[in-house]
Amino acid sequence: MPDTRTRRGGALLPAPVYPLISLAVILGLWQGAIALFAIPDYLLPRPAAVFDALVQGFVTGSLWPHIGATLAEAVSGYVLGCGLAIVLGALLAESRTFERFCYPVFLGLQAMPKVALGPIILVWFGFGMASKVVLVALVCFFPLFVNTINGVKRTDPELLDACRAFCASRRYLLLHVKLPAAAGDIFSGLQIGVSLALIGAVVGEFLSAQRGLGYLIASASVSMSLATMFAGVALLAVIGLSGSLLMRRLHRRVVFWEGAARGERE
């Protein structure tokens, strides 16, 4: 039997419909503003022109290499940076010496915009894919690294004591108690990483690339082809949104006990 009480605030439609309506309104205002203020095409393309550019790109297949390149850079950099952040974070959270000497330094580094290192990374890792992967890994690394350390350190000391009383080894505590306890923080770091990974990839492509959505946008800027630029931006938005949603799903599924403890339901 359908439960009519579960939809909050008397909602009539499924939740995903509402933002789509907002999107339609925004597109409508955009189109209306162009007509009303007679904005020329070279400053702001019509939504339909952007749509045309997208369709054209997919039909001719010219967009695919760019999407593929950006995805490949973002995903491999993300996996590399996040993997390192979790492993190093877990290990270093256990070390007092590290905490005293390095943790403040890492916090300082986190405040620094990593993309500023882009040109240097380009010099070190060349103009190909490697430099983008490194840049992505670097920007993804820090928030997750700090989150992992905080999550591991915040593990309930009483829970640890209880496990210690049953002779749990340090290794057991780290792998089976502290890391799972930090899963919520780790996933917040992974979520932040999704959008950072795209920023890293696009900035890398702005600097120097032959392929990728960042390259597409930068090169379209030279020819003042705004529809193509907007198409690139729209694709990046779609990729970022999909990645975020995917990670959110994964978060809920893996760290199932946290939502459940708060009384949330899917």
Added chain:
Amino acid sequence: MSADLRLEGVSLTYRTRRGALDALGPIDLTLAQGEFVAVLGPSGCGKSTLAKLAAGLIAPTAGTLRLGDAPISGPSRRTGVVFQKPNLLPWRSVLQNVLLPAATLGLAPAPAQARSAQLLELVGLAGYADNYPHELSGGMQQRVGIARMLLADPELLLMDEPFAALDALTREALTLELQRIWSQQRKSVLFITHSIPEAVFLADRILVLSPRPGRIVEDYRPALPRPRDPDTLGLPEFNAACHHLRRHFTHA
């Protein structure tokens, strides 16, 4: 199996910025094999510290602790613990939580599995093996903790205010149940509590601790027959024992 617990001149002093803070003792105490000893004391008297010392989680500033013939120098498989919070791993099922000591102590899996099933039955959770802690009530979670405590067949049970966070009715039910479990298993028990009736109902001996630094001010044996059941609560001896112990705390 059960073992005796012996504390000689045990004290604990914390070093703080304002200087030394005496938390506990010195305490001398002997807990005989199979004896149920309750430790009763006001908040902050160091009774939890006493449980942690006996569990080998902290070392005393002075004095010695022995379990059977061996000094306590750290956590031991001969000791089982339950704290005020159930302290279950929320990502593990009830069964996996009960089996935690099997993993940390390296027990053989097959007998541990069989024993965990028996213990879940013993604590009345036979049908909940595959549930997760967040799906259980506080009282049920604490039952899981009791089953976990018993898994490795410890010789000494340390229970630090195990029912303090539960509502009154659940608390009473679990107290009765613990009494039943203990009469089957006959382990040595050190039971920390701030509830007078709970201590009187469960224990052979009740040690009353002074405010910080906690020292034993009375070693009291309630004259109550065993086995104890809900009817025990109505006996005049029960009320007399509670009344006797309450004198220590009424001036507060």
